[in-house]
Amino acid sequence: MQDGRRIAILGATGSIGAATLDVVAQLARHSPAADWRVCAMSGHSRIDELVAAAHSCQPPPETIVVSDPAAGERARDAIKKRDLQQTCRLDLGEDALVRAATDEAVDTVVAGIVGRAGLESTLAAVQAGKRVGLANKETLVIAGPVVTAAAARSGAELLPIDSEHSAIYQCLAEARCLHARSAPATATAGQGPGEGQGPGQGPESGQGPEQGDGQDAVDSGASRQDNDDAPGHLPGVRRLILTASGGPFRDWSTEAMQNATPAAALNHPTWDMGQKITIDSATMMNKSLEVIEAKWLFDVPADRIEVMIHPQSIIHSLVEFEDGSVIAQLSPPDMRLPIQYALTYPHRLPCPAPPLDRGRSWEMSLMPADPERFPALELGFEVARAGGTAGVVLNGANEVAVPLFLNGKIRFTDIARLCKQTLDDHHHESSPTLQRLLELDEWSRRRAEKIAETIQLA
Numbered sequence: 001m002q003d004g005r006r007i008a009i010l011g012a013t014g015s016i017g018a019a020t021l022d023v024v025a026q027l028a029r030h031s032p033a034a035d036w037r038v039c040a041m042s043g044h045s046r047i048d049e050l051v052a053a054a055h056s057c058q059p060p061p062e063t064i065v066v067s068d069p070a071a072g073e074r075a076r077d078a079i080k081k082r083d084l085q086q087t088c089r090l091d092l093g094e095d096a097l098v099r100a101a102t103d104e105a106v107d108t109v110v111a112g113i114v115g116r117a118g119l120e121s122t123l124a125a126v127q128a129g130k131r132v133g134l135a136n137k138e139t140l141v142i143a144g145p146v147v148t149a150a151a152a153r154s155g156a157e158l159l160p161i162d163s164e165h166s167a168i169y170q171c172l173a174e175a176r177c178l179h180a181r182s183a184p185a186t187a188t189a190g191q192g193p194g195e196g197q198g199p200g201q202g203p204e205s206g207q208g209p210e211q212g213d214g215q216d217a218v219d220s221g222a223s224r225q226d227n228d229d230a231p232g233h234l235p236g237v238r239r240l241i242l243t244a245s246g247g248p249f250r251d252w253s254t255e256a257m258q259n260a261t262p263a264a265a266l267n268h269p270t271w272d273m274g275q276k277i278t279i280d281s282a283t284m285m286n287k288s289l290e291v292i293e294a295k296w297l298f299d300v301p302a303d304r305i306e307v308m309i310h311p312q313s314i315i316h317s318l319v320e321f322e323d324g325s326v327i328a329q330l331s332p333p334d335m336r337l338p339i340q341y342a343l344t345y346p347h348r349l350p351c352p353a354p355p356l357d358r359g360r361s362w363e364m365s366l367m368p369a370d371p372e373r374f375p376a377l378e379l380g381f382e383v384a385r386a387g388g389t390a391g392v393v394l395n396g397a398n399e400v401a402v403p404l405f406l407n408g409k410i411r412f413t414d415i416a417r418l419c420k421q422t423l424d425d426h427h428h429e430s431s432p433t434l435q436r437l438l439e440l441d442e443w444s445r446r447r448a449e450k451i452a453e454t455i456q457l458a
């Protein structure tokens with residue numbers, strides 16, 4: 001049975017971080033004999049909340065990581081105020097995230113930082129052979145081939161936390177598909193995801209830290225794009241169907257969306273999440289990023305991934321098999337379930353997320369998505385088909401566009417335009433190194449800012 005996990009929560013002050021703390025607290029309460037504990041937790045700017053959360057952990061974490069080096073003084077004060085200076089060590093700066101992610105005392109890392117800021121620490125955890133509960137989808141969007149290749153080398157287990165990908169993982173696990181895959185057709189030795197294992201699924205015991213610097217050119221996916229007959233795909237699986245709530249503007253016309261305010265876009269009908277992903281949900285860029293995430297996580301071509309609108313957010317995703325049978329995972333919209341699954345897999349334990357209320361009737365609808373009104377959605381498929389440098393460029397442009405919209409500098413509908421224009425302006429490369437991807441991250445941000453100047457509101 002599960003004997004607990006020693007966990008580093010990166011992004012502990014966020015929505016995923018708070019939900020993870022709740023899950024670990026309950027696991028520790030319900031299984032006192034097992035060693036469920038938070039060893040390290042990070043925050044960037046909300047220092048008082050971070051230290052308060054550390055204070056309420058039982059026992060408190062050995063390390064509090066404050067990734068913003070300018071917040072050191074505030075962090076020391078907050079730790080002193082809570083009388084934690086004897087118990088918790090403060091580690092400061094971006095490098096401290098990597099130290100926490102690779103600490104020998106940690107076996108599981110929850111990657112809950114938002115955006116590109118989570119890339120280095122998530123990759124470091126993968127290279128160190130940890131179990132990684134992956135919420136930070138941007139890491140796979142930017143560097144999917146680098147991350148999956150590193151997991152194959154180190155034996156790291158990539159367990160999705162994103163609810164759709166957790167749903168697919170659960171469907172595949174229950175259908176016993178995870179361990180039956182053959183190696184991808186074109187991956188060179190040790191480089192392809194899977195290597196005969198399940199998606200991101202290493203051996204139970206990792207082979208220790210992986211020393212590569214991640215600078216090698218990797219199979220970026222261009223060479224195995226969308227060949228339906230290529231081996232390496234999940235056997236017996238016809239397609240993965242990601243559900244999307246459709247966000248607050250599901251039924252809005254394009255004209256209405258042009259004048260959508262940040263407040264309206266932040267008002268998600270079913271999920272309570274951080275700002276960036278909430279805006280991504282309104283544009284449906286979130287689903288776009290999730291298509292790319294699914295491609296890398298499950299090693300399936302874009303043409304075997306579909307998106308359906310499901311406004312109630314109860315069916316978290318579906319897997320269609322070759323015989324036409326469809327298996328889905330259902331639960332109320334509460335991230336604590338996928339987070340806990342990533343921590344306890346392959347076991348299932350009682351969870352603080354409520355179960356479906358069987359005392360009421362549930363309406364569940366599924367309908368096709370409308371790419372005309374949500375042009376961001378098509379970009380995800382385009383990028384998933386292209387592989388290589390396309391993901392980092394899309395992500396960089398989007399990370400620039402979202403705050404511009406929130407600050408009233410561009411319209412809601414400009415977010416997808418800006419991303420598309422940045423993608424169109426870039427020269428695609430199919431096998432970039434990690435270094436090249438980081439350069440293109442910078443390039444795409446500068447390019448998107450430039451384009452934004454031409455479309456800024458008066």
Ligand code: NAD
Nearest residue numbers: 011012013014015016044067113114117135136137273274
């Ligand atoms: P959030 O905004 O609530 O929290 C973000 C966390 O990242 C905070 O702890 C913050 O301190 C940290 N952070 C921000 N900038 C940083 C920086 N420059 N350096 C280091 N740390 C930094 O975000 P969230 O909603 O919890 O989302 C986190 C990730 O999980 C995102 O990638 C998101 O797409 C993914 N995700 C979230 C949900 C959800 O329900 N919230 C669901 C699925 C996937």
Ligand code: MG
Nearest residue numbers: 162163164290
């Ligand atoms: Mg999701």
